[in-house]
Amino acid sequence: MEGYKSFLFFLISSLLLGFALVIFVLVWVLHYSDGLAWNGDSAEFNWHPVLIITGFVFMEGIAVIVYRLPWTWKCSKLLMKFIHAGLHLTAAVLVIIALVAVFDFHNAKKIPNMYSLHSWVGLVVVILFMLQIVVSIVVFLIPTTPVSVRAALMPVHVYGGLLLFGGVIGTALMGITEKLIFSLKNPPYSSLPPHAIFVNTLGILIVVFGGLIIWIATRPDWKRPPEPTVKEHSSYRETSIPPPEYSKTDKSDVELNSEAARKRNLNLDEAGQRSTM
Amino acid sequence: MEGYKSFLFFLISSLLLGFALVIFVLVWVLHYSDGLAWNGDSAEFNWHPVLIITGFVFMEGIAVIVYRLPWTWKCSKLLMKFIHAGLHLTAAVLVIIALVAVFDFHNAKKIPNMYSLHSWVGLVVVILFMLQIVVSIVVFLIPTTPVSVRAALMPVHVYGGLLLFGGVIGTALMGITEKLIFSLKNPPYSSLPPHAIFVNTLGILIVVFGGLIIWIATRPDWKRPPEPTVKEHSSYRETSIPPPEYSKTDKSDVELNSEAARKRNLNLDEAGQRSTM
Structure with missing residues (x-):
């Protein structure tokens, strides 16, 4: 692999940052907010950011670059496809639970659903993500799909995956913005209490994580070599x-x-x- | 050019969508909000979304794909570099005025500056954008810069440009979210009045515009052919x-x-x- 040291630097940075994201969101809900529970209250809402950041940001990020890990290049392509698909499917399950948590919380509190730009973009991203999973299983995992179809859809698959990953990050930033405005009243968000500084920092780290993952995914030298x-x-x-x-x-x-x-x-x-x- | 018809479809779609964005933001501030003025009031704030969407989204989007236009391939590379840089510099001027508008409005209304995640990510994007312009002029426009330096920095320049473009879109989405929460009180944002539906739609169109521009920019077949x-x-x-x-x-x-x-x-x-x- 060309630029192996540089690859290692980016990989380790993104892994450390990914774990930091999960720790940050846990500190946010457990220390600054009302913890985690399934009781129709804000502790139930809190599953939403925890599961989105764990599944849709961190796990998705790893799924995007899993073919780039040079230690896996000895494994069969099929095995790697299963790992890639498995990570996406696990993320999909976490995302569905995250959506149930927020709808359940809204309904319990009589808060309207689906009015904000966060919810609109988020729903589009989730629907396209599920569609991408179904189409990709049919096209790239079912052995009878003609190579010509795979070849035609590969650029769309790769681009769609990266665009959805970017869409998740944009949606998460809107979600953080909304949540801080709604939940920080005394002291308000505008007085920048430690809670706000901490969660704003989480937002910045999410952007940096996204930037690292997309850099790794788009370097031609770091692609998995061809099959035998x-x-x-x-x-x-x-x-x-x-x-x-x-x-x-x-x-x-x-x-x-x-x-x-x-x-x-x-x-x-x-x-x-x-x-x- | 391979896939010329497909290129035309994406180009025309993104141009129409870009113009639609400018019309949407003008309708937002002129019809749904307090118009445009420079009076320390919300009409001054309104220059912020108008100039950001015109300069940092639409004009930046065109700057990103300007080398892809096959009708320009007969023009010299230097002329195209000047057009590319000129569009970025014009966008930079509009962005600076957009920032002055929002700081001036905040100061007049005694609203704190720089507390929200929108402002944090936005400031990082603007600083990196200005840095990208300065570094790129030194590296790619000054004739004495060695080719080896240009070669080393080109992938960072291309990736940085696309990442910043994505960052602008994410920041714009947070800005729209903030503004709708703060400005829609009676009826509230959560009741989804026409104002909210209209501006949410603008947000969705910004995402689609970004997706089209990045698709055009990343297709290898649509790159400008090499110099003679x-x-x-x-x-x-x-x-x-x-x-x-x-x-x-x-x-x-x-x-x-x-x-x-x-x-x-x-x-x-x-x-x-x-x-x-």
């Missing part, structure tokens, strides 16, 4: 679609020259011919 | 750095085969050897 050539050839044979680059190349040459393979692989990526996320 | 080979060679000669790919290639071949040139050019981009944004 024989397998790639056979999968193309099954679907009777000629491999776009390898067909012109001597197989043993590709297997021996991993740098050449990496460069060719980047070309495949550009055409969306290879699954990297 | 002779020029490229001579600029490498000046700095005594060998061109990474062309050195192995017959020059006339490159000039004749534009598709091959485009593919090689993608390799240059990966190494940050070419300025594309």
Whole structure:
């Protein structure tokens, strides 16, 4: 891997920051707010930020970069796909519980649902996230899906995943803004009490975490290398679609020259011919 | 250009949406709010969303994709750099006026400054945006900057630009959230009056605009083709750095085969050897 030390720096920073996010949100609800419970009160609402930040920010962030971990490059692509999908599905379950918590709290307190921009953007993000999961399972995990369909949808899958991750972060920032305005009355948010400084800092850390994850995910040098050539050839044979680059190349040459393979692989990526996320 | 029709669809959609954003924010402040003035009152505050959405969202969005317009590919790279920088500088002026408007309004009304997460993230984005402009002028516009420095900083420049654009959108969404909570009291935001529906819709359109611009900016097929080979060679000669790919290639071949040139050019981009944004 080119720039391995730089990769390690970004990976460790994002992991530390990810754990810090979870600790920050727990301190927020347990120390500055009313704790966690399932009682229709603000302690039930508190599950919303805890589960969103744990599942939709931290876990999603890891899911986005899981193919980039060089220690997993010896594992089969299928195993990595299952881990990638598993992280997304676990995040989806946490997100659903987070939504139930906030709707249940609103209903118990007779607070209207779905009026704020946070809720509008959030609902769009959740619906598109669920759609992305279903489409991706059909396209990238069911073995009979033609390679041409996978190739056509890969750029949309990758872009959609990163856009949704960015959308989650934007929605979380709006949620924090709303919650601090509503819950900080005496002293008010505008007097910037420790509670406000602490949660604003959480917001800034969420943005930095998002920036690190998207940087890692978009460096071409840090992509998972291509699958072994024989397998790639056979999968193309099954679907009777000629491999776009390898067909012109001597197989043993590709297997021996991993740098050449990496460069060719980047070309495949550009055409969306290879699954990297 | 590969996928020209698709490019046109995304470009026209984003332009229409960009103009719609400006119209929406004008209708917001002129019809639903207190209009525009410079009087220390809410009409002065209103310059803040108008100038941010016009300068920091719409104009910035166009600046991000200006190299992608195939009709400009006959223009010199230097001219396009000036247009790119000019759009950013114009946006920077509008953003500064937008900040003055909100600080002036706060001071006149004795509202504290810089307490909300919107203001924290917003200030970080503005500082990094100004820093990006200064560094980019030094690195990419001053002719004596070595190509190796340009190459090293290009991926950071491109990523930083897109991240800042995303940061602007996230900050704008928090700003809309704050403003609707503070200004809608009777009827309240939670009762979702037409004012709230209209401005929530503006928020959703900002997100869609951001998604379209980043899609256009990140499609490899829609990048500006490389500069004429002779020029490229001579600029490498000046700095005594060998061109990474062309050195192995017959020059006339490159000039004749534009598709091959485009593919090689993608390799240059990966190494940050070419300025594309």
